Amino acid sequence: MTMFGRVALAAVGFCALFSGLAFAGEKVTIKDVTGRDIEVSVPVEHVILGEGRQIYFVAALDTDAPFSRVVGWRDDFKKADLDGYNEYLAKFPEMDKLPTFGGMKDGTFDIEQAVALKPDVIIMNIDAKTATEEAGYIEKLGKVGIPLVYVDFREKPMENTEASMRVIGTLFGKQERAEEFIRFRAEQIARVTDVLAKADAKKPLVFMERAGGYSDDCCMSFGNENFGKMVELAGGANMAKDIIPGTFGTVNPEQIIASNPDQIIVTGANWELYVPGGNWVGVGPDADPKASVRKLANLMQRPAFTGVKAVKDNNVHAIWHQFYNNPYQFVAVQQIAKWLHPELFKNLDPDATFKELHERFLPVDYKPGYFASLAVAG
Template identity: 80%
Template sequence: MVARAAAISLALMPGLAMADKVKITDIAGREVEVNVPVNRVILGEGRQIYFTAALDTDAPFKRVVGWRDDFKKADLDGYNIYLQKFPDMEKIPTFGGMKDGTFDIEQAVALKPDVIIMNTEAKSATEESGYIEKLARVGIPLVYIDFREKPMQNTDASMRIIGTLFGKEDRAEEFVKFRQAEIAKVTDTLAKAGDIRKPVVFMERAGGYSDDCCMSFGNENFGAMVELAGGVNLAKDIIPGTFGTVNPEQIIASNPDQIIVTGSNWELYVPGGKWVGVGPGANQEEARTKLAALMQRPGFTGVKGVTEGNVHAIWHQFYNSPYQFVAVQQIAKWLHPDLFKDLDPDATFRELHERFLPVTYHPGYFASLNSGS
């Protein structure tokens, strides 16, 4: 598939850093002409700051002239950490989303961006609305990247595309090599271990966000992370795509060995909700209390993972950022504690912050009902 290769075709290789026009094949397989390096960028999602910060570490907002309004709502703790260091970020104009039809194209045009970066999940809505053609008429290119639909497949290519857009190819490659090396710490160890028992894992997406049970992941995103970490994703044969739902009866019948719930500080989405607020600086005692409460729901009654205490919470935003390799390490450590006793995902995430990000690392991204995990 073209998206897998996500090749970057450069129209003018010599002097790339001198604002040349290049052709980029984006994650959707579209060939897009862009003048690079770009200086004015609209982020189709506020959480795209996760990759912007990894490339423009000293000034992560210097190119951002507009962004979607989800960062504060979806990751309040992370937002406040960035806000403390970069208070002017609150002045950046915000947009609604393409998918919900609240994106203001006239506002976008008025900001005169060099490029708009969108997630592939918004592709259908973008095409149906005719936004690409409307933007093309005023000379604004739109480029698709992906850290959410098929992140294990598209993260490296997405980082390289953004590196080309920003004129930060070397920095992007450094990040990619770091990511690959950290994933190899898991995959190489599993390969050497040979034929080992792989525990069945139920990944619950945003447990407690609503009263419904239970959203999960198919063969991609956290589902793929579980498999990469040496587990069997319970929902892989139930959910045909990346996201879907598993009913409580299926969970009980499958009797998973381990349960992992994704969570974040969603106080602005669901005030006082039952969600597990793991993330930067999270209160671990509160996270464990809320995680234990979620296990009282009918779908988890008597399940092996619950009775044996192998219940965990992990930061939801790993599912939509280039940092998901940290999640792979933590899941591997939960599933195979003896095999990965020397692996330290917290130290990995701390190193990521120290090498690539402008903010200080604050632990709190993981919680477990098993005190030994």
């Protein structure tokens, strides 16, 4: 049995155990992804999301009414994922009236506004931990009885996604739903890792460019986590693994040319509100495939990619940036595996996987457009 299979079976046991412990309105102690023990009454009815894109995991649990608990959220969803925002807005117009907040990290979070909304809990991403602690927010919120809980789908998502989904499942009283999602995720990752475990496949060298074209700088990438770890799970060798010590960092153009990667994958999304008319690749729901390919090809004209093997062979791809910040990363793992090992995964359909995820767990219909490739265009 694979590691992911064992995790899925363990999850079933966890769900059966915990479902008998928590009752409506009962105070329980949960452990968040930082190891903090937090006392909270569950299920929570009023929630502040420390990031708007946390709706990605909220929707997987509160599928019928994803905004029913949300009393406020950070103002990033519309700017960071305009197509996704509009997709949800069309079905849930009430979300446009929710109070919005600035971020903890940039010091624009309004704690008085948050307290006035009387949330049962505030859910924060782990990358805001340092700023939160320096500002003393946990203590200030604690004085008025508002717990703050950390989750993580960005810093170490392949390590913390399951734990984060269980935390949220407990908070929402949706433990069984969370375990169902975790099982589905494990099964879909195993469709890649099980095949690779039986194959003696060479690992192509992959350069992951983070948010290519978002700025004129080159080139942001990933260390041994997030998309970097997804590349490894998909049967590739992450070029920046030994260059970037943490999850995120930068690789200079000379390093890319010298490394001469076999494959290049650029993350992108519709960032028109961040960088109007920018060179970013706007992959995402219902994105124009021709525009995505055109902009991807344009990015390969930069000096960092001059003469690189991946560009010569048209092994250049674009993938939805937001996979780096939600529990759907298994879809990205499947697509990357299909790009890196087309013969091994010719029968694997990541679009079908993502569509099934939408049909089983999400309140909006699936619209393709999350991937683009010069190999297909060529």
